[in-house]
Amino acid sequence: MKLKSLCLPLIFFMVTGCVTTGDDPRDPYESFNRKVWSFNKGVDKVILKPAAKGYKAVTPDLVEKGVSNFFTNIGEVPTIINDLLQFKLGKAAKDTGRFLINTTLGLAGLLDPATDMGLENQPEDFGQTLATWGIGDGSYLMLPFLGPSTTRDAFGQVIDSAVIYNLYEELDNDTQTEIILRGLDLVQTRAGLLSLDEQLNSAPDDYKLIRDVYLQRRQFLIHDGNPPIEDDECEFEEDCEEF
Numbered sequence: 001m002k003l004k005s006l007c008l009p010l011i012f013f014m015v016t017g018c019v020t021t022g023d024d025p026r027d028p029y030e031s032f033n034r035k036v037w038s039f040n041k042g043v044d045k046v047i048l049k050p051a052a053k054g055y056k057a058v059t060p061d062l063v064e065k066g067v068s069n070f071f072t073n074i075g076e077v078p079t080i081i082n083d084l085l086q087f088k089l090g091k092a093a094k095d096t097g098r099f100l101i102n103t104t105l106g107l108a109g110l111l112d113p114a115t116d117m118g119l120e121n122q123p124e125d126f127g128q129t130l131a132t133w134g135i136g137d138g139s140y141l142m143l144p145f146l147g148p149s150t151t152r153d154a155f156g157q158v159i160d161s162a163v164i165y166n167l168y169e170e171l172d173n174d175t176q177t178e179i180i181l182r183g184l185d186l187v188q189t190r191a192g193l194l195s196l197d198e199q200l201n202s203a204p205d206d207y208k209l210i211r212d213v214y215l216q217r218r219q220f221l222i223h224d225g226n227p228p229i230e231d232d233e234c235e236f237e238e239d240c241e242e243f
Helices: 002-016 030-058 061-074 075-083 089-104 126-132 152-173 175-192 194-202 206-222 237-240
Strands: 140-143 145-152
Touching: 002 152, 030 140, 030 175, 030 206, 061 075, 061 089, 061 175, 075 089, 075 126, 075 152, 126 152, 126 206, 140 152, 140 206, 145 152, 145 206, 152 175, 175 194, 194 206
Parallel strands: none
Antiparallel strands: 140 145
């Protein structure tokens, strides 16, 4: 979280000095963003993708599912906070119930009995909260290491990361354990995206695909699955929901 809070202001400073050459008005810093995208792909190719493949190869599906459930359960805490900030009181009650059930009956979140009870995971983040408060997307940004975002969502990521950071602190004050948890979360997330690699590699312009899917996915989340109908509807609707 500390690294992110230091990096984002620097990124904003660098971006504002870039020439606006993008054809898409949502992406005025396309030249800069494409360079960051190339950098991220390089890091992924050398580090993240091999780690994710190795993780899937040696981890039984049951264990992998349990790890995924554990981090999803931790993510319920910022979701509940953002439910309240958006005045979604009914949803806040359901998400709180989901968190309590999975933390107790689900053995600290390793199991997911709440979904079987009809309490499905419906994440909310501070970027969505800002959107409901009337703050626009801002410009599209490709962040080093962190991936696609917008100026609004990047700020939201800092706030949500602060909440998660404090949760890890509560779980264990051991720095080494915290680093392992964060690293495992990152590898687990990347492993879940391996199935999309083939489609991404076959895209005529993988940068544009990621940008369009991300922005449309954000609209899907902000409007609770009912975004305004636009002429350029997502051609990869299923992937938008997975992204």
